Amino acid sequence: MRKADQQTPLVSYTTLTVVWLALLVLLAATIAVARGHVLVKYSVLVPLAIASAKAGLVLNYFMNLRYEGRLLKVMLLVAVAVLTAFIALTFMDVWYR
Amino acid sequence: MAVDYEGKKIGMWMFLFTELLFFGGMFLLYAVFRYRFALDFHGAAAHENIVLGSLNTFILLTSSFTIALAVSAMRQGRSALSSSLQAATIALGAAFLVIKYAEWSAKIGVGLYPNSPVLLQKNPGEILFFSLYYVMTGIHALHVIVGIGVIACMIIFTTRGKITSKKPIMLENTGLFWHFVDIIWIYLFPLFYLIT
Secondary structure, eight states, X not given: XXXXXXXXXXXXXXXXXXXXHHHHHHHHHHHHHHHHTOSGGGTTHHHHXXXXXXXXXXXXXXXXXXXXXXXXXXXXXXXXXXXXXXXXXXXXXXXXX | OOOOHHHHXXXXXXXXHHHHHHHHHHHHHHHHHHHHTHHHHHHHHTTSOHHHHHHHHXXXXXXXXXXXXXXXXXXXXXXXXXXXXXXXXXXXXXXXXXXXXXXXXXXXXXXXXXXXXXXXXXXXXXXXXXXXXXXXXXXXXXXXXXXXXXXXXXXXXHHTTSSOSSOOHHHHHHHHHHHHXXXXXXXXXXXXXIOO
16 A cells, blocks of 8 residues: 555656547547437437546546555445435336336 | 645545535436436427537536646646646636636527526426526536636645645645546536437
8 A cells, every 4th residue: 555645656748648639539429429310329328428438537547546546446436336326216216106 | 744645635535525426416306307308308408509518528628638737747846837737727717617608698698597487488397407507507617616716726826835746735636626527517518418
């Protein structure tokens, strides 16, 4: 485990630039899918999947999550799991009422 | 003197978790109403300006890039470069708000605002769509405004030498907040502009 005063490794300008370009490509992809009316059957799933890919890039590289210790990753997982549980339980009610 | 670097960072993340659940509640409302009023949501989303929405997404993604660069620059000891990149982030955040203002004005101009006579004649689902639109993008914009204020403070701290390559944590935590606000927008954009 890293010591309390140790920092995560420095992210290079090159890595950040590549991530930024990847984000723009994903943005173009999601607009193209919406405008082109392709994959109409998955018109909710595809944009949300692309959004999650973007969020993953921002989390891992811009927010340094990739280089963080296990503690922080587990904490984030718990927070997301709580939110997912709220959504799932609510939809159990919405669907089966 | 040892700075509790890890503790400060975890503190910031814990704040972001509360923010996640705060926005999560609104996303949940959106999901339930979208499920109940799928057709109304479909029709109402057609009023959104996809060009301005895409432009704003581009601006916010780029602003995340500039603040990430600012953190890297600071950690390499290039404070002047870092300051400029922080200022660029503020400029991009301001541009986002100007476009948001134009979008809201256009909608209010045609009578689409909460409780307006025009809106009240529409279907319940459409009323809900626009209410959620104003609340969610409004609270998001509020976060952008706060973020701009905090980054402005960071520029002052940078000039005064309170943030250095050895002590970059305040700037890093500011970056975390800004990226979080960016991620919220990453989800708002498809939900209000693309999924029709």
